Amino acid sequence: MGNIGIGFDIMGLAIEQPGDEVIARKSNTPGVRITKITGAQGKLPVEPHLNTAGVAVQRLLAHLDDASSGIELEIHKKMPINSGLGSSAASAAAATLAASELLRTGMSKRDLLPFAWEGEKIASGGRQGDNIVPSLLGGINLIRDNETMDIHRLHVPRGIYIAVVHPQMEIGTREARALLSATVPMDVHVQHNANLAAFVLGMFKGDLGLVGRSLKDEVVEPQRAALIPGFYQVKEAALTEGALGCSISGAGPSVFAFCANSLSAENAGNAMQKAFAQHGLESKLYLSPINQEGAVIC
Amino acid sequence: MGNIGIGFDIMGLAIEQPGDEVIARKSNTPGVRITKITGAQGKLPVEPHLNTAGVAVQRLLAHLDDASSGIELEIHKKMPINSGLGSSAASAAAATLAASELLRTGMSKRDLLPFAWEGEKIASGGRQGDNIVPSLLGGINLIRDNETMDIHRLHVPRGIYIAVVHPQMEIGTREARALLSATVPMDVHVQHNANLAAFVLGMFKGDLGLVGRSLKDEVVEPQRAALIPGFYQVKEAALTEGALGCSISGAGPSVFAFCANSLSAENAGNAMQKAFAQHGLESKLYLSPINQEGAVIC
Numbered sequence: 001m002g003n004i005g006i007g008f009d010i011m012g013l014a015i016e017q018p019g020d021e022v023i024a025r026k027s028n029t030p031g032v033r034i035t036k037i038t039g040a041q042g043k044l045p046v047e048p049h050l051n052t053a054g055v056a057v058q059r060l061l062a063h064l065d066d067a068s069s070g071i072e073l074e075i076h077k078k079m080p081i082n083s084g085l086g087s088s089a090a091s092a093a094a095a096t097l098a099a100s101e102l103l104r105t106g107m108s109k110r111d112l113l114p115f116a117w118e119g120e121k122i123a124s125g126g127r128q129g130d131n132i133v134p135s136l137l138g139g140i141n142l143i144r145d146n147e148t149m150d151i152h153r154l155h156v157p158r159g160i161y162i163a164v165v166h167p168q169m170e171i172g173t174r175e176a177r178a179l180l181s182a183t184v185p186m187d188v189h190v191q192h193n194a195n196l197a198a199f200v201l202g203m204f205k206g207d208l209g210l211v212g213r214s215l216k217d218e219v220v221e222p223q224r225a226a227l228i229p230g231f232y233q234v235k236e237a238a239l240t241e242g243a244l245g246c247s248i249s250g251a252g253p254s255v256f257a258f259c260a261n262s263l264s265a266e267n268a269g270n271a272m273q274k275a276f277a278q279h280g281l282e283s284k285l286y287l288s289p290i291n292q293e294g295a296v297i298c
Numbered sequence: 299m300g301n302i303g304i305g306f307d308i309m310g311l312a313i314e315q316p317g318d319e320v321i322a323r324k325s326n327t328p329g330v331r332i333t334k335i336t337g338a339q340g341k342l343p344v345e346p347h348l349n350t351a352g353v354a355v356q357r358l359l360a361h362l363d364d365a366s367s368g369i370e371l372e373i374h375k376k377m378p379i380n381s382g383l384g385s386s387a388a389s390a391a392a393a394t395l396a397a398s399e400l401l402r403t404g405m406s407k408r409d410l411l412p413f414a415w416e417g418e419k420i421a422s423g424g425r426q427g428d429n430i431v432p433s434l435l436g437g438i439n440l441i442r443d444n445e446t447m448d449i450h451r452l453h454v455p456r457g458i459y460i461a462v463v464h465p466q467m468e469i470g471t472r473e474a475r476a477l478l479s480a481t482v483p484m485d486v487h488v489q490h491n492a493n494l495a496a497f498v499l500g501m502f503k504g505d506l507g508l509v510g511r512s513l514k515d516e517v518v519e520p521q522r523a524a525l526i527p528g529f530y531q532v533k534e535a536a537l538t539e540g541a542l543g544c545s546i547s548g549a550g551p552s553v554f555a556f557c558a559n560s561l562s563a564e565n566a567g568n569a570m571q572k573a574f575a576q577h578g579l580e581s582k583l584y585l586s587p588i589n590q591e592g593a594v595i596c
Contacts, residue, residue: 010492144496144512152499152508183481189490189517194308196491198442200498201450210450214442219487 005247056119086131138294215245230279303545354417384429436592513543528577
């Protein structure tokens with residue numbers, strides 16, 4: 001879940017589910033092949049150099065200077081595409097870890113990050129690590145610098161629980177990005193700075209009141225809200241149920257509520273689904289603590 | 299010292315010296331009078347309703363519903379005016395605390411903050427609390443919201459030391475503010491966000507490498523640097539001597555170096571003074587840890 005409202009392009013967090021599965025097998029044909037993709041309704045390329053999972057594994061093989069290994073990938077998309085949930089990053093993270101395990105590289109997930117990140121770039125067209133970092137490593141992360149992968153995990157106060165509601169519609173990241181104004185008014189910039197710094201501080205101190213007062217996006221959210229029918233009613237519903245904050249996940253259309261505990265998240269999630277229903281949108285609800293593990297071998 | 303580079307209008311810190319002194323005495327004439335101002339070369343108004351110290355005490359008396367007490371203030375300016383060091387806030391903070399002590403209000407410094415803040419507004423023309431909060435309370439502070447005085451003290455890693463070099467020239471805050479562009483490019487905004495969040499995180503974790511990589515101002519500093527002769531050479535000198543970061547204090551012309559220890563601050567401070575001298579500017583150097591006390595009764 002990228003952006004987290006207050007951290008456009010610089011913060012992201014991992015939730016427990018949904019998540020993609022990737023199966024990696026050795027083959028006798030050198031290079032990377034994608035043998036099967038399920039759950040994508042034919043929307044994802046099977047050419048490895050066009051697929052985030054394929055590119056990630058290609059980059060890993062290149063790094064290992066391994067021109068002889070053959071790797072077949074089966075990608076089981078369990079995450080919705082164009083949902084704002086970082087589905088492309090999830091496949092890249094899973095494939096990188098699976099291939100590394102298959103090849104017995106002994107590399108840590110932190111060591112694998114650059115290759116997964118290269119894969120993710122194919123889809124996002126940018127270098128933002130706010131999806132790939134939590135997908136692979138778990139946690140809630142600040143990406144200070146994309147080039148040097150200067151990444152930092154935030155402290156998570158006890159109890160924090162996330163409700164994500166995914167309405168049954170799609171928004172492309174590039175489309176959502178093209179909408180954005182090229183500039184931010186100085187006073188909005190300054191107030192955003194204050195809220196962002198306070199959010200980091202509130203997370204560290206476990207001051208949930210401060211987290212709630214700070215988790216606001218007056219820069220990007222107002223520019224994207226119109227893409228999501230009923231967004232402001234959905235947000236109002238979450239806040240009325242006691243969510244600390246509520247905003248758009250990634251580029252949308254998924255909307256998240258950041259909550260102090262699982263009960264609050266459940267209440268907020270249900271209210272958000274009702275609000276979407278009033279705008280004619282069916283939706284799926286995901287309830288989860290902040291996942292601390294990231295990609296795992298099953 | 300407002301702004302601290304990365305926290306324009308939202309962060310400020312207190313240093314040990316210089317600092318203004320205010321003497322408060324009871325008088326038989328109800329209301330506030332300013333009987334003497336030294337060290338200001340006649341530049342500050344003696345009319346209490348035009349002086350930050352006078353207004354602060356007037357507001358305190360009004361809050362106490364005290365129409366009978368008379369208070370005389372002597373203001374001994376030991377801080378340079380128009381230096382970027384928050385001299386007007388310092389007088390307001392000192393006067394508020396002195397009057398409160400004189401009247402035996404029993405109020406805490408946090409309780410006194412609103413009145414000192416009202417005084418400071420007379421000088422700054424704005425509501426930013428980045429000078430008045432550290433002047434009165436000490437520490438390095440984030441001001442999330444000026445209206446509600448939602449203020450938070452940051453953790454200070456051991457050893458942090460500040461060098462402030464004040465070249466012998468003046469810059470008015472309003473003049474420096476009028477220079478600023480009304481907007482910030484989106485990419486600059488995002489990178490600034492990343493650095494700011496990382497700075498807060500680095501301070502909390504005591505990760506001085508991260509503090510150093512984060513303490514950058516690519517929004518305001520480039521717009522004000524031209525007001526300070528030799529600024530970039532001064533900054534380069536500080537960084538060459540190992541300062542974690544270097545930028546303009548408040549609206550300038552003072553320049554600070556944020557350092558990992560006192561030796562580093564001394565080296566950076568001396569190098570900064572030399573660089574100013576090469577541009578024909580004499581300067582004063584102040585070396586200090588982050589002051590944790592703020593205004594004190596002597």
